[in-house]
Amino acid sequence: MFICTEKLSHTYMPGTPFAVEALRGVDLSIARGSFTVLLGPSGSGKSTLLQHFNGLLRPTAGRVLLDGQPLGYGRRELQQLRRRVGLVFQEPEAQFFSETLFDEVAFAPRNFGLEPALVEERVEQALQQVGLDDPVLKERSPFQLSAGQQRLAAIASVLAMQPQVMIFDEPTSGLDQAGQQKLFALLQRLNRVSGLTVVVVTHRLERVVPLADYFLVLDRGRLLMEGPPEEIFLRVEELRRCGLALPPVTELMNDLVAAGLPFSTTLYSLEEARREINAWRKKVAYP
Ligand SMILES: Nc1ncnc2c1ncn2[C@@H]1O[C@H](COP(=O)(O)OP(=O)(O)OP(=O)(O)O)[C@@H](O)[C@H]1O
Ligand SMILES: [Mg+2]
Known part of the structure; x- marks a missing residue:
């Protein structure tokens, strides 16, 4: 398994009267190349869990493994880890700080000390991936992009690190x-x-279910x-x-x-439902 947690627990402000047990003994695994969706009600620990995957938070107990190796929390190890695992926070555009879109996306590659030509290549590639590879946009302030473009720009700035894993906390x-x-x-691509x-x-289940191959709740x-x-959506009552x-x-x-209608109970998208209803209508019309 690519990402695993073993008995992962996290307590905020441990040992104080304000202690919050946000994660309790979580064992999970995420396969390489999968599209995994993390569900849970508000306050269930989703954001806390995600921040363990790239070392922003450290377990209070248990551990996290990437590709079979337990995460290390030294400066160099964390740097390495964050190049491999990119995390896109909720409303990440709130943290823009560069004068142009190009500089915003170039920040991480420059920080790694890459040659300017390589930095440019990385930026081009990242902007292309998110569909913002327009010479005019590149020189514009990231704050002067539309809300949707800002979100894509923030994602490009993480993609410029060329990570193996991309983690998104409520990206829409x-x-x-x-x-x-x-x-x-974009996520699908x-x-x-x-x-x-x-x-x-x-929470946009109807959109994400057709893309996802694994769910964690x-x-x-x-x-x-x-x-x-x-499997997950058969357990309706528990959900x-x-x-x-x-x-x-x-x-x-x-x-x-x-x-009494003969439809499937495992339809998750409007498209699938439409197809099934149309097939049924044809059958009823021309039995
Ligand atoms: N920095 C923090 N300090 C103290 N407690 C925190 C902190 N961050 C989160 N918590 C608490 O930890 C628990 C889990 O929070 P978390 O943000 O991980 O939930 P979530 O599932 O992401 O919720 P939401 O869907 O509302 O984003 C909650 O009880 C929350 O109040
Ligand atoms: Mg959250």
Whole structure:
């Protein structure tokens, strides 16, 4: 397994009256090249878990392994780790600090001490990956991009490190429908075309289920479930109990099945549902 945790626990402010046990004995594994979605109600420990994958947080107990090696927390080890595992925070554009889009994306490669020609190559490639490779945009202030472009720019600045894993914490928050669609298309390309391992926290289930091959569900700091979508979404009652809903289209199809219609209970996207309904209509019209 590519990323593993063994009995990972994290307590914020341990030993004080304000201690919060955010993760409790989490054992999980994420396969190389997978598209993994992390679900859980608010406060269940999702962001805390993600920050362990690139060493921003250190376990209070247990450990995290990357490619079979336990993470080290020395300066050099952390530098290495962060080149391999890129983390995109929620609303990452809030942290822009460069004068141009180019400089923003060039920051990490320059920081590694790469030659200017190599830096430029990395920036070009990263901007191309996110679809912002426009000479005019490159010289513009990152603050003068649209909200959707800012999000893509922030992702490009992490991609410029050429990581093997990309981790996203609610990457679509604050984006409109078109922006969300673009973002999920990007995640899919990064995973399927560029071969990156993708881990994402999102509530946009109807969009992400068709892309994902693995789900992790946290509840109050514990790992409640892990598995492929068709296993996870069969456990409807457990999901509901911890405050998680199925994609609305799945709920609707399940209601239709309960009313006697011959549909599948494992449909997660509008597209699949449309296909199934159309096939059924044809059958009813021309039996
Ligand atoms: N810096 C911090 N100091 C103290 N407690 C924290 C800190 N960050 C998070 N917590 C607490 O740890 C628990 C898990 O928080 P976390 O942010 O990981 O949840 P989450 O699943 O990401 O929630 P959300 O969906 O709202 O983003 C919560 O009880 C939270 O209040
Ligand atoms: Mg969070």
